[in-house]
Amino acid sequence: MGSEWVLTDPDRLLVYEADALTSRPFPPQAVVLPTSTDEVARVMGILHGNRIPVVPRGAGTGLSGGAVASRGGVVLGTARMTRILEMDPENRRALLQCGVPNSTLSSAAAPHGLYYAPDPSSQTACTIGGNVAENSGGPHCLKYGVTCRYITGLRVVLPHGEVVWLGGQGREAPTFDLVGLFVGSEGCFGIATEVEVALIPLPEGVRTLLAIFDSLEDAGRAVTAIISRGLLPAALEIVDRNTIKAVEASIFAAGYPTDAGAALVVEFDGMEAGLALEAAEATGCCREAGAREVRQAQSSGERLALWKGRKKAFGAMGRLAPDLLVQDATVPRTRLPEVLGRIDEIAQRYELQVANVFHAGDGNLHPNLVYDRRNPEESRRVEEASMEIMAACVAVGGTITGEHGVGSDKRKYMPLVFSPAELEALAGVRQVFDPQGTCNPGKVLPERPAREEPGGSTP
Amino acid sequence: MNPTILQALGEILPAEALLRDSAASLPPGSGASVAVVAPTSLSQIAAVMERASREGWRVLPAGLCTWLGGGGAVEADVVVSTRNLRGLTAYEPADLTFTADAGIPWGTLREATRLNAQWLPLDPPGFREGSLGALVATGASGPLRQAYGTPRDHVLGVTMVSGDGRVLKWGGRVVKNVAGFDVTRLTVGSWGALGVVTSVSARLFPLPERDLTILVRAPSAEDLLGPARSMALSPLPFSAVELLEPVGAVSPHLEEGELKAALALRVAGSEAQVREAEARVFDESFLRNDVGAGSALRLRDSESVAFHDALSRWEEGVPLVLRLSALPSRLPSLLQEARELRTRIEASGGAGGWRQAAKGREVSVPHGPGPPAGEGSGYRIAVHVGMGVLRLGIRLPSEEGDALGKLAGDLRALRERLETAGGTLTLSQGPPALVRDVGVCGEVGTEAELVRGLRREFDPAGILQAGRFVV
DSSP, X not given: OOGGGEEOOHHHHGGXXXXXXXXXXXXXXXXEOOOSHHHHHHHHHHHHHTTOOEEEESSSOOSSSOSSOBTBSEEEEOTTOOOEEEEEGGGXXXXXXXXXXXXXXXXXXXXXXXXXXXXXTTTTTOBHHHHHHHTOOOTTHHHHOOGGGGEEEEEEEXXXXXXXXXXXXXXXXXXXXXHHHHTTOTTSSOEXXXXXXXXXXXXXXXXXXXXXXXXXXXXXXXXXXXXXXXXXXXXXXXXXXXXXXXXXXXXXXXXXXXXXXXXXXXXXXXXXXXXXXXXXXXXHHHHHTTOSEEEEOOSHHHHHHHHHHHHTHHHHGGGTOSEEEEOOEEOOGGGHHHHHHHHHHHHHHTTOEEEEEEETTTTEEEEEEEEOTXXXXXXXXXXXXXXXXXXXXXXXXXXXOSSXXXXXXXXXXXXXXXXXXXXXXXXXXHHHHOTTOOBSTTSSSOSOOGGGSTTOOOO | XXXXXXXXXXXXXXXXXXXXXXXXXXXXXXXXXXXXXXXXXXXXXXXXXXXHHHHTOOEEEESXXXXXXXXXXXXXXXXXXOTXXXXXXXXXXXXXXXXXXXXXXXXXXXXXHHTTTEEOOOOOTTGGGSBHHHHHHHTOOOTTHHHHOOGGGTEEEEEEEETTSOEEEEEOSSSOOOSSOOHHHHHTTOTTSSEEEEEEEEEOEEOOSEEEEXXXXXXXXXXXXXXXXXXXXXXXXXXXXXEEESGGGXXXXXXXXXXXXXXEEEEEEOHHHHHHHHHHHHTSHHHHSTTTTTXXXXXXXXXXXXXHHHHTTXXXXXXXXXXXXXXXXXXXXHHHHHHHHHHHHHHTTTTSOHHHHHTTSOXXXXXXXXXXXXXXXXXXXXXXXXXXXXXXXXXXXXXXXXXXXXXXXXXXXXXXXXXXXTOEEEEEEOOXXXXXXXXXXXXXXXXXXXXXXXXXXXXXXXXXXXXXXXX
């Protein structure tokens, strides 16, 4: 690859010691930055032959500590693999290298009237390869679904360096949906170097509403009413009182009233005809649920303003404390009010401040805990409160992560959702792809299953 | 039935779970020794699978047993049917999700969700007679795939009993879930090669307020291919774009004189959306010129639903059904391939009729507007235009000489051409000898080792779909 693309200087390695979960840094021993499938395959082969752990990494925007060399070894960065190999509007597909940023793909498709639907908040930075690894979501997956739905083919370098092609548009694959299995495998099955995606037409029109409520419960009732009417908004997003306060006190102030209990963003998109009616119906639902105010964007500038309080929420929380733990869990939508009450109670008991931002339509919540990691006692409370929050979500039929992944951060919660037999089977699945256990070790599966780690014995 | 196996099953299962009379409904050539069981609980299924794995009994997982053997003979010692597990175990309409036992008949599920103005928008061939579990296990889809995707896009979680009797739950009933590897996706479309799916959670959609199918008719499919492609690529929210020839294969009264082919544009949504889409379709140049003028029909709401229900029975009783797939831009060449294959079969004395294949096999009689099996023009073509899938239903060559052997050779050559161009050829149904000879699907590529490894993980004794599932 050229020695300039193999980084070993400790200063340069610092960049790679953490992803967006910054609390537990692990500097890698080296970083390699290949440009092609062939180079990746040769790098993987060498590392495999020497039993050196390899950690795939896109833009490092992940929130679960997944792209971090927690067991040492080499980070394989995809930052130079940024070519769009085929833009094929005739078939509404594209083939691209894994390091292409999410929004770059949509920009490239736009002249053809197409776009790539999944839009995680970090979309200007995060890469398609990272999205594949995490099965990323975003605010618009209520209507459009998550990454998995749009990935149709993958060129994968397996941990031992072999290259395989999985799936592909135009094929009715004669075997298992290995693309579906690979998406969301968090770098444990190898590296997807080339990704084939399905593109969809840009919506003709968009209507965006912002409804202000006195309480979170009222906002929740509005969401239920909208869904019950058979409306399918592109997005249904809620920010709570603490989040509104943080945003309005920051440079991102979006004009949300600071005494409000919750703000709900509702967006419809699609064919222009019918959008006005849908927006009117949703406005009615909000008013009936007690909204004190419903604003509708009249221009794209106003639309961005309405979204601002939601999109900048995480940034604004930086004002509250030095550290922010962005939690992620999903519950059945109808259990949201109850779970939010539980979270509130847990935070109070641990004397922590929690600010909630959530994809209400999907039941995907992000309770954010602000703290100072230099205070070990407070860090411990954050840790314990997180475990209780996860348990509360699982207790109502939810799960421990909706879109951020397990990474290294959430391995400890895995036994909340999987039985020992299931964890064992997951370890077995991983072993099919990576018998030696050197591809992103120490991620996803908890410590226990003996088969996960190299040298572990099969019971 | 094998007396040893039967005795062992008798120890595990209650008497009502042993279906003594069902051997009669097995496809021809299945042999008299196949035991068919329909356990009444999850733990019974686990016990059967655990024992089967230990003893090395070959097991075929099944749903309502309407399509046992998938068109071929059943090569198994035990068929494990989920038809006694058919509850709708959780349904919260406001969540737009449900959980149901795998054996729930499609009709039961459709009715329960319809009462809440919701639906599971899937319409694969023959789905009306099948179970939810079968839909998931086959991962099959129909014309609605244009807008809604395939079962992999709807299933949120599954409970399965693995080949060696482990009860494993994957996913859940929340719409976003990235905890652990996505074994749910692996299970969808795995044809029972990993285990018996016993329960399924999936997401639902609001039932569209209006449902309209615009039928544009013309003498041949080729006349309509251009408009079909441009419609499939337009931003109009079609839920299906299907090209049919003859359209009489769906409903005889839709065929008028020279107008044998039809483009069926289905749009389902709110009143305003459907009205707008309708206006825009009729503003298209292909409907304003001579070809289009006067040829278009509108099927509204219940008529539109009935048309698509009939379309889902399009494969019933057809002797040979092939699926040709390619990127949608290659549809003209798929259509040409289908025409040439038909010519070759006709030339080799395509006297073997529709009826022949139905002989000795239970073919459900179509109710509603579908044509009775055995009639028609001896072939039928249906294209999912947006997906690049062409289905060809066709009669078999006569049994004289080696016409079937010649057909097998033609199919292998066709498969090779399609695969070279990045496509596939699948034999959906046909005479068992031909299917065995040509293979249902082509070879699995470089990923074969992974597939084998995954099968070993879930079915260490190799008792599931032995010799049937590729790899």
